[in-house]
Amino acid sequence: MKIRKVCVLGAGTLGSRVALQSTLSGYEVTIYDIHPKALEDSKIVMRKIILQLSKASGLESEAGFSAIESITFTDDPNVAVADADIISESVLEDVKVKNQVWELFGEIAPEKTIFTTNTSFLLPSMFAKISGRPDKFCSLHFHDVFYAKGVDIMPHPGTDPSLIPILEDFGRSLEQVPIVIKKENHGYLFNAILGSILSSAGKLLANGVGSFESIDKSYMVNFRVDMGPFGIMDTIGIDTVWHVTMNNKEEGAKDFAAILKRMLDEGKAGVKSGKGFYTYPNPKFKNTDFLE
Missing domain, CATH: 1.10.1040.10 (N-(1-d-carboxylethyl)-l-norvaline Dehydrogenase; domain 2)
Incomplete structure (x- = not known):
């Protein structure tokens, strides 16, 4: 499977970074949040990161700002997930909230979509069943994205093993170091x-x-x-x-x-x-x- 379109759920600190790095890496990106203000704040955060990167890495700021403009910011779930190859969920670290999100997106996402959660401490098996597609569900946990470049790949017992190399390649394409976790563990490594x-x-x-x-x-x-x-x-x-x-x-x-x-x-x-x-x-x- 070739990942082309990335859907990020949650426009907070980490979701904004995943979305920005994804668009800088050439992916088509949508970012969803239930709060319109969070989406506006996300744009501000992204622009600040671009300015920091332009000083630290030589990235041209105008190219970075253009990349931000290419992202679709939306509070419409259907718009967010339309034709998505992968979902990266970064909503509040709360079981109830995550269950609500995965129940919704499990119903409306395209059949091809890979489901990943960016949870810091919770386990993918806690949400795999409610998503309706446990075989396509896996943790894909980013750290800072730009300065701490590790991405944890943690399947649950029902994850299709063929997803792992796809997620490893995706992680590398975002300039991250993939770290595969052998079994579920709170907090990864x-x-x-x-x-x-x-x-x-x-x-x-x-x-x-x-x-x-x-x-x-x-x-x-x-x-x-x-x-x-x-x-x-x-x-x-x-x-x-x-x-x-x-x-x-x-x-x-x-x-x-x-x-x-x-x-x-x-x-x-x-x-x-x-x-x-x-x-x-x-x-x-x-x-x-x-x-x-």
Whole structure:
């Protein structure tokens, strides 16, 4: 099967990046969201990424802006999925929402369409049946897309094995490194490791062992990296971290989830809202004296 048309469901942080990289890689792209404002915000995000890429990689900004103009932004499900060869779903990390999305698109998508979910923590088998096409369902999980270029391919027991090489080729065409997961696992490989780190950091904060800044400093200075666990959470999105934490049954997770919920109620969703644990676009951890 040759993939030509890509349908992205969800115009948030990651969906916007998948859509942009897909159009830059020569695919015909539609991006769907139930909220028109999210679609407008997606265009803004894409333009910012193009400007960053033009400085970092030499991509001509006008060519990038033209690529954005070629994308179909729509809140009409039928328009979004018309003639789609593959769906990349990046909606809210919530089982109920994802079930509603896959029930709808399972009914209206063309017979040829491959179904993929970009879920960070949930399992493809949780949604395969409700999609109506479990054999065509697989996780295809992107990270940052432009800076962290890994894409996880995680089938469920009922996934047609012939989809795997197709998804590997698709991932490579988007300049990603395909990583095939042998069996279902919450968080794939990297996210499972990262999740343990973020969970530990969250419990330390919730238990009053250290401030978020102190925890980040300890992590950054020892691993010699430029961002700590709470900066990472801001980048991922506090809403996504909250949904994952709510599904975590480990002791102490509920206390940290309560902190995240209060942040969301205050409009602190991380980088995308301008404020999370830190304030953006100039977070404190980027200051030259942060580790002094």
